[in-house]
Amino acid sequence: MPALLLIMDGVGDRGKETPLSSAKTPYMDELAATGIGGFVRTVAGGFVPGSDTAHLSLFGYDPHKFYRGRGPFEALGAGMEMGEGDVAFRTNLCTVDESGIIVDRRAGRKDVGFEELYRAIGEMEIEDVKVKVQHTVEHRGALVMSGKGLLEKVGNTDPHETGKPIMESVPLAEGAEKTARVLNEFTKRACEILASHEVNKQRESQGLKPANAILCRGAGIYQGIIPIRERFGIRAVCIAGGALYKGAARYVGMDVLDVPGATGTAETDLTAKARAAVDAAPDYDFVFLHVKATDAFGHDGDFDGKRRMIEKVDAEIIPRVHGLFDVIVVTGDHTTAVTARRHTADPVPFLFWHRDVRRDEVTKLSEQECARGILGHIAGLDVMPMILDYLDKSTMFGE
Numbered sequence: 297m298p299a300l301l302l303i304m305d306g307v308g309d310r311g312k313e314t315p316l317s318s319a320k321t322p323y324m325d326e327l328a329a330t331g332i333g334g335f336v337r338t339v340a341g342g343f344v345p346g347s348d349t350a351h352l353s354l355f356g357y358d359p360h361k362f363y364r365g366r367g368p369f370e371a372l373g374a375g376m377e378m379g380e381g382d383v384a385f386r387t388n389l390c391t392v393d394e395s396g397i398i399v400d401r402r403a404g405r406k407d408v409g410f411e412e413l414y415r416a417i418g419e420m421e422i423e424d425v426k427v428k429v430q431h432t433v434e435h436r437g438a439l440v441m442s443g444k445g446l447l448e449k450v451g452n453t454d455p456h457e458t459g460k461p462i463m464e465s466v467p468l469a470e471g472a473e474k475t476a477r478v479l480n481e482f483t484k485r486a487c488e489i490l491a492s493h494e495v496n497k498q499r500e501s502q503g504l505k506p507a508n509a510i511l512c513r514g515a516g517i518y519q520g521i522i523p524i525r526e527r528f529g530i531r532a533v534c535i536a537g538g539a540l541y542k543g544a545a546r547y548v549g550m551d552v553l554d555v556p557g558a559t560g561t562a563e564t565d566l567t568a569k570a571r572a573a574v575d576a577a578p579d580y581d582f583v584f585l586h587v588k589a590t591d592a593f594g595h596d597g598d599f600d601g602k603r604r605m606i607e608k609v610d611a612e613i614i615p616r617v618h619g620l621f622d623v624i625v626v627t628g629d630h631t632t633a634v635t636a637r638r639h640t641a642d643p644v645p646f647l648f649w650h651r652d653v654r655r656d657e658v659t660k661l662s663e664q665e666c667a668r669g670i671l672g673h674i675a676g677l678d679v680m681p682m683i684l685d686y687l688d689k690s691t692m693f694g695e
């Protein structure tokens with residue numbers, strides 16, 4: 297039977313009482329009582345983890361080595377293909393006035409015809425580089441450049457504020473000139489196509505702002521990734537609602553399942569996700585199951601919402617998976633403290649269950665209880681090797 301890595305995004309918290317400590321979680325408590333606890337720190341000390349870097353770490357890929365920008369996660373999460381050396385960006389359709397000044401970075405957000413507009417600029421060839429763009433949600437999308445001699449070390453074209461013109465992308469390192477040049481040429485051609493597009497005439501006749509320009513940011517390169525199957529000798533699969541997590545999983549070569557009802561919001565269908573994990577179990581060694589809403593409640597400062605989401609995960613996921621996996625790990629990728637309303641560097645409560653682990657006194661996945669755990673503080677990078685060891689899939693160092 298495979299291992300299950302259940303991540304409640306941003307589940308850790310600060311303070312005496314926390315959403316984890318006050319949540320009623322009878323099923324997780326049972327796992328904790330027969331498993332072992334501790335804390336995980338997903339990125340190096342002194343850093344505050346992003347979800348992307350934290351997940352790379354939990355998947356066994358050192359983010360300080362393998363993280364080369366956000367763009368590829370967005371593109372892969374959107375289902376786009378990327379190969380070695382390709383560079384990706386996040387994109388926004390936006391509105392500029394007659395003099396090219398940005399008046400709305402999200403083109404009014406109202407999604408009328410955004411998909412069609414993205415399709416109109418969907419494929420271009422600039423120099424010897426193929427540029428592909430794809431719509432994701434609302435005004436957002438992703439751009440992938442494929443070709444030789446590309447580098448992610450280029451500036452954004454997105455000034456991140458209105459009242460300014462679209463920026464010219466500049467190379468930030470030697471060898472990045474071509475990427476900046478292609479991005480600028482793409483931006484020019486795309487803006488021409490968008491400005492005269494029929495959809496924008498319709499938008500304006502409905503009183504909506506035209507989506508007549510595109511902004512790119514978050515350059516990243518897809519490079520040097522040894523797929524998880526080769527690196528650890530396991531078949532791995534991802535069940536997630538949010539595109540970023542699907543993208544992170546694809547980045548390391550996991551399969552990604554499409555689960556109807558998995559939305560990455562508080563309304564996500566946790567039962568469907570648990571069922572998908574159980575159904576996938578016979579075909580895989582490692583199932584990654586991600587729940588996003590705990591993080592969103594943290595950002596909103598909503599203690600009760602976060603607590604209720606944890607209780608929902610406990611009731612709807614744990615009983616369905618308990619007994620069907622050899623290893624069950626329940627933790628988060630980082631702390632999203634409701635008081636701070638942001639990611640913080642505090643290590644995250646960590647629960648590891650296997651029928652044959654050593655025992656400790658931990659009886660609940662919480663900040664206070666896990667402090668009594670036998671695991672102490674572990675690094676995110678230690679999680680995958682530990683799982684492999686209990687799956688009898690580890691390799692010995694030395695003889």
Ligand code: ZN
Pocket residue numbers: 305306346347348350591629630
């Ligand atoms: Zn996260």
Ligand code: ZN
Pocket residue numbers: 306347591592595632639
């Ligand atoms: Zn977050």
